Amino acid sequence: MSIEAQEKRQGVALVTPALLWTLVFFAVPFGAMALMSLAHLEGREIVQGHDLGNYLRIFTDPSLRRGIFVSLEITATVTVISVLLAWPLAWIIATRVPQRWRRMVLLLAVLPFWTSYVVRSYSWALVLGEKGVVMNALVGLGLLAEPVQIMATRAATVTGFVHFFVMLLTLTIYSNLIQLSPNYARAAQDLGASQWQVIRLVILPLTLPGVMTGAFLTFVLCIGDYITPQILGGNNELTLPQLIMLQLGRRGDYPMASALSIVLMAIVTLAYAASARWLKMERV
Amino acid sequence: MRYLSWVYLLALFTFILLPVVTLVVFSFQDGRLPVPPFKGVTFEWYAKVLSDRAMMEALFNSLIVALLSSLCALTLGFLAASGLARVILPGSALMRGALIAPMTVSYLIIALGLLQMFNQIGLRPSLLATGIGHVVINLPLCFAIIYAAIGEHQKSALKAARDLGAREWQVLWLVAAPMLMPSLAAAFFLAFTFSWDEFIIAFLLTRFDVTLPVEIWSMLRSGLSPETNAVGSLVFLVSIAIVVVLELTLFRKGSK
Numbered sequence: 001m002s003i004e005a006q007e008k009r010q011g012v013a014l015v016t017p018a019l020l021w022t023l024v025f026f027a028v029p030f031g032a033m034a035l036m037s038l039a040h041l042e043g044r045e046i047v048q049g050h051d052l053g054n055y056l057r058i059f060t061d062p063s064l065r066r067g068i069f070v071s072l073e074i075t076a077t078v079t080v081i082s083v084l085l086a087w088p089l090a091w092i093i094a095t096r097v098p099q100r101w102r103r104m105v106l107l108l109a110v111l112p113f114w115t116s117y118v119v120r121s122y123s124w125a126l127v128l129g130e131k132g133v134v135m136n137a138l139v140g141l142g143l144l145a146e147p148v149q150i151m152a153t154r155a156a157t158v159t160g161f162v163h164f165f166v167m168l169l170t171l172t173i174y175s176n177l178i179q180l181s182p183n184y185a186r187a188a189q190d191l192g193a194s195q196w197q198v199i200r201l202v203i204l205p206l207t208l209p210g211v212m213t214g215a216f217l218t219f220v221l222c223i224g225d226y227i228t229p230q231i232l233g234g235n236n237e238l239t240l241p242q243l244i245m246l247q248l249g250r251r252g253d254y255p256m257a258s259a260l261s262i263v264l265m266a267i268v269t270l271a272y273a274a275s276a277r278w279l280k281m282e283r284v
Numbered sequence: 285m286r287y288l289s290w291v292y293l294l295a296l297f298t299f300i301l302l303p304v305v306t307l308v309v310f311s312f313q314d315g316r317l318p319v320p321p322f323k324g325v326t327f328e329w330y331a332k333v334l335s336d337r338a339m340m341e342a343l344f345n346s347l348i349v350a351l352l353s354s355l356c357a358l359t360l361g362f363l364a365a366s367g368l369a370r371v372i373l374p375g376s377a378l379m380r381g382a383l384i385a386p387m388t389v390s391y392l393i394i395a396l397g398l399l400q401m402f403n404q405i406g407l408r409p410s411l412l413a414t415g416i417g418h419v420v421i422n423l424p425l426c427f428a429i430i431y432a433a434i435g436e437h438q439k440s441a442l443k444a445a446r447d448l449g450a451r452e453w454q455v456l457w458l459v460a461a462p463m464l465m466p467s468l469a470a471a472f473f474l475a476f477t478f479s480w481d482e483f484i485i486a487f488l489l490t491r492f493d494v495t496l497p498v499e500i501w502s503m504l505r506s507g508l509s510p511e512t513n514a515v516g517s518l519v520f521l522v523s524i525a526i527v528v529v530l531e532l533t534l535f536r537k538g539s540k
Contacts, residue, residue, distance in 0.1 A: 007371045010452055014367025015379055018360040018423060025420045026386045029397030036400060089296050096289045108297065112304045114523035116481045118497050119516035122504055123303035126310065129508065131319040133306050167300065224390025226484055231504065241392050248488075254400060261393045268388065 037258035046254060054259035064243060068263065071240040074154065075223040078161040079215050085162065086169035087211065091199070093170070094177040106174065110167045117164075121231040124160045125151060128232070152234025160228045165221075169214045176210030177203070212278035219271050224264065240264050304520065311513035318510045329514035339515065342499035346480055349411055349495055353418035354426075354475035360419070361426030361471065366460050369434040370442065380431070387424040394420055395485040402489070409491040417485040422475035429474070433467035473530065477523075 037055075039048045058064045089109070097105050112120055127133050128150045135147040150156050184206065188198045226241035233239070238246065240260060247257040310318035314326040333339055364383060368376055386394060398417050399409075407413055438460075445459045446452075461468065483497040490498060496519070503512050 004371075008373060011367045011371040011373055014363045014370075015373075018364035018383055018427065019379060021360055021419065021423060022383055022386065025398065025401075025416055026389075026394065027382075029394075029401040030389075032401055032404070033393070033397040085296065088292055092289045092293050096286075096293075105293075109300060111524075112300060114527060115304060115307070115516055115520040116497055116500065118483055118500050118504070119307065119512075119519060120303065122500075122512060123307040123516065126318055126508060126513070127303050127306050129319065131317070133302070133320060136320045163300065163303065166296070220388070220390070224392055226392055241390070244392060244396070248396075257396060258400070261390075261396055265389060265393060268390070272388070 033258045034262060036255055037262050039255040041251070041253050041255055044252065054256050055263070057256070058259060058263055063238075064260070067238055067240050067243040067260075068267075070237045071223050071264075072267070074157060074161070074229070074239060075219055077158055078165060078222050079218045081158070081162050082165035082169050082218055083211060083215055086166045086214075087173055087204075087207075089166070090170045090173035090177055091203070094174055106171075109170055112163070113167055118227055118231075120164065121160050121228050124156065124163065124232055128156050128159065151232065152236065154233060154237065157229045157233035160232045161222055161225075164228075165218045169211075169218065172210055172214035172217070173207060176207045180206055209278060212275055216271065216275050220268050223267065307513050308517045308520070311510055311517040313510045313513070315510070318508055318513045329510045330518070332511055333514045333518065339496075339499055342494050342496045345411055345493055346496040349415045349418060349486075350476045350479040353415040353479050354422060354472050356415075357419045357422035357426045357475050358468065358472050360423050362430055362461070362464075362468065363456075364427050365430040365434060366442070366456060369431060369439060383427050384424045386420055387428075391421060391482065391484050395488040398485070399488050409489050411490060411493050411495070413489040414486045414495065417489055418479040418482060421482070421485070422478055425478070426471040426475055429467050429471040430464060433464050438463055 035048075036046075038050050038052070039046050040051075040053055041047070058068070093102060093105055093109065115123070129135070130147045130149065130151065132151075134150075135144070138144040139147060150159075180203065184202050185198050188202045189195075193201065223239075224241060226239075226245055229239045229242055230245075233242075240263070244257045244260045244264070247253040247260065309322065311329055312325045312327070313322065314324040314328075364379075368380060373379070395417060398413065398420070402409070402413050441463060442455055442460055445455045450459065481497060482495075483501065486495040486498050487501065494502075500512070500515055503509075503515070
């Protein structure tokens with residue numbers, strides 16, 4: 001056997017376990033789920049079928065269709081607010097904070113990452129509740145006559161999400177900013193640009209790929225999350241993941257849960273296709 | 285502009301740190317509700333958590349699942365990365381894509397697919413099922429990190445080892461693994477953290493023995509309580525301790 005053929009055989013042998021794992025525990029279940037989405041429930045029995053009934057229902061049943069819009073609205077709001085808040089923060093840390101404090105400040109900025117995700121949502125419930133710290137402070141300072149209900153509304157969900165994704169985006173945008181050569185800004189300044197113009201016309205466009213990658217990540221993680229809306233948003237309006245869990249829990253409607261999952265995936269795929277040309281998925 | 289920067293920094297840090305600080309402060313609350321006013325310091329809730337058997341079992345389960353599933357994901361990812369880095373196979377790009385694919389799918393969907401498959405083949409919801417799910421989500425991560433770390437320099441070192449007559453396992457164990465140690469460690473700890481903190485897969489794929497996030501979740505049903513604050517603070521404290529240790533040992537050289 002030639003050396004080259006032997007090399008190839010060994011290469012294949014090394015990749016095979018991982019590929020098999022992905023095939024058996026990812027591709028197969030996923031295919032099974034796609035099939036399941038074409039079945040339907042009769043009483044408690046799952047009847048295999050080949051029709052698009054579940055999908056038709058998702059787009060006609062108001063409570064299900066509403067879930068898609070609720071999810072999209074929340075995710076869009078969260079993504080936009082998070083980017084708008086995180087960019088200046090990353091910029092200030094990268095350019096205004098003295099070098100020796102930078103690492104410390106950055107670590108502090110992502111400190112809440114180290115609590116568990118469930119606990120982080122819980123602590124927002126703690127803060128935003130009617131008797132929580134925020135309402136206490138606002139009423140105490142005389143800014144509000146009496147507590148306003150935030151918990152169990154969309155505002156609470158968005159706050160919890162923004163908190164998480166500001167941290168995430170600050171990290172990605174910061175790592176983008178410090179890779180830029182300071183010469184760009186200097187050259188623009190030498191050519192007479194004001195500081196504001198340097199940011200708007202030079203720095204901001206240069207960080208766009210990083211921002212888009214971060215925003216896409218935010219979109220994907222946000223739209224697929226069950227914990228935050230479930231703990232903070234209450235039951236007035238349900239997001240797609242909440243609807244999926246509801247189908248599972250209430251009557252074991254696997255077919256509908258599967259169809260909703262496929263819709264959720266389709267939305268993510270569309271978002272990817274729409275933003276692909278700006279994304280910079282390094283190396284892989 | 286200068287002052288504005290500091291004001292902004294302060295405002296956002298308040299926003300970022302507010303929930304964590306509140307969580308920790310009110311875990312010491314000497315009263316039944318973790319909301320203002322603060323009534324004084326007690327360690328009662330910590331004592332309660334530490335003597336809670338279900339909680340300690342869940343903590344232990346989480347550690348085991350995180351440890352074993354990360355090791356498994358790391359091994360599979362390491363082998364695949366060194367395989368794909370050594371030769372250009374027909375369909376290399378496709379294989380890379382297939383290995384990365386689970387990264388683009390929500391955990392909820394992965395969990396739902398596995399739940400259905402396990403139901404079908406009769407594997408009961410268990411820690412094993414959860415562990416399998418955690419390998420699925422962490423394998424792409426480990427593969428991507430290690431694959432990205434194998435550059436031209438590493439490739440020629442591996443080739444040299446082979447040319448000098450090392451067997452394949454020797455190349456992997458004696459050359460590749462030590463050379464890639466920083467990224468192996470990074471991949472392992474990232475995978476460990478993700479598994480440790482993962483909720484939805486564990487929620488759907490466990491029943492009697494649960495992991496820590498699931499146990500905390502069931503605690504939330506009883507509403508706000510300083511006991512939940514205490515659990516959260518403990519998890520926080522442990523993670524910070526681990527980060528500090530890593531920062532001081534492992535990542536010291538690479539960072540400045």
